[in-house]
Amino acid sequence: xxxxxxxxxxxxxxxxxxxxxxxxxxxxxxxxxxxxxxxxxxxxxxxxxxxxxxxxxxxxxxxxxxxxxxxxxxxxxxxxxxxxxxxxxxxxxxxxxxxxxxxxxxxxxxxxxxxx
Amino acid sequence: xxxxxxxxxxxxxxxxxxxxxxxxxxxxxxxxxxxxxxxxxxxxxxxxxxxxxxxxxxxxxxxxxxxxxxxxxxxxxxxxxxxxxxxxxxxxxxxxxxxxxxxxxxxxxxxxx
Numbered sequence: 001x002x003x004x005x006x007x008x009x010x011x012x013x014x015x016x017x018x019x020x021x022x023x024x025x026x027x028x029x030x031x032x033x034x035x036x037x038x039x040x041x042x043x044x045x046x047x048x049x050x051x052x053x054x055x056x057x058x059x060x061x062x063x064x065x066x067x068x069x070x071x072x073x074x075x076x077x078x079x080x081x082x083x084x085x086x087x088x089x090x091x092x093x094x095x096x097x098x099x100x101x102x103x104x105x106x107x108x109x110x111x112x113x114x115x116x
Numbered sequence: 117x118x119x120x121x122x123x124x125x126x127x128x129x130x131x132x133x134x135x136x137x138x139x140x141x142x143x144x145x146x147x148x149x150x151x152x153x154x155x156x157x158x159x160x161x162x163x164x165x166x167x168x169x170x171x172x173x174x175x176x177x178x179x180x181x182x183x184x185x186x187x188x189x190x191x192x193x194x195x196x197x198x199x200x201x202x203x204x205x206x207x208x209x210x211x212x213x214x215x216x217x218x219x220x221x222x223x224x225x226x227x228x229x
Contacts, residue, residue: 043219048217095217104161
């Protein structure tokens with residue numbers, strides 16, 4: 001398995017532009033998490049899905065952020081319009097609720113977003 | 117929401133010294149996980165603890181889960197330069213058919229050769 005795949009790896013955009021981050025979770029995993037990492041705030045949970053259904057989006061900063069999971073193999077995180085304070089590394093992670101209780105999260109390589 | 121506090125934020129040690137990071141949850145956890153993130157990399161799973169009072173070892177790393185399942189620690193004996201990175205604890209909370217993993221802010225470890 002190729003692991004969790006995120007694209008793009010790097011994104012530089014101008015303030016006000018729309019940004020879409022993409023994630024392909026590990027096949028068969030039933031949980032998908034979006035995290036944002038900054039020096040100031042650390043690793044923040046933005047939203048997570050279970051079986052493609054959003055369960056908790058309380059970490060989404062504001063209405064400019066939206067996330068979708070149209071099917072089990074794809075999710076997007078969209079920022080519209082983007083602002084400089086959105087600059088961060090965005091990680092997608094997937095996990096499988098298993099009978100062995102091992103709910104380890106597998107992280108993608110992350111997308112480094114810079115908004116200028 | 118769920119909160120996981122982790123201290124210290126930074127730790128600088130001389131190579132060969134020991135290192136410990138502590139994690140505390142505001143509520144009882146279903147499990148605690150530990151991850152390591154190398155500079156420029158992504159968090160990588162190290163271990164999961166599930167049982168109250170559980171202790172697990174991985175070579176020079178010792179992981180403990182508190183009796184009340186609200187706190188945990190990671191101890192590294194005789195640090196090496198390869199231990200450099202940020203160590204995160206992540207509290208697993210489950211209930212009502214859902215599951216959430218909340219990360220602490222991490223402890224950034226620097227090892228001076």
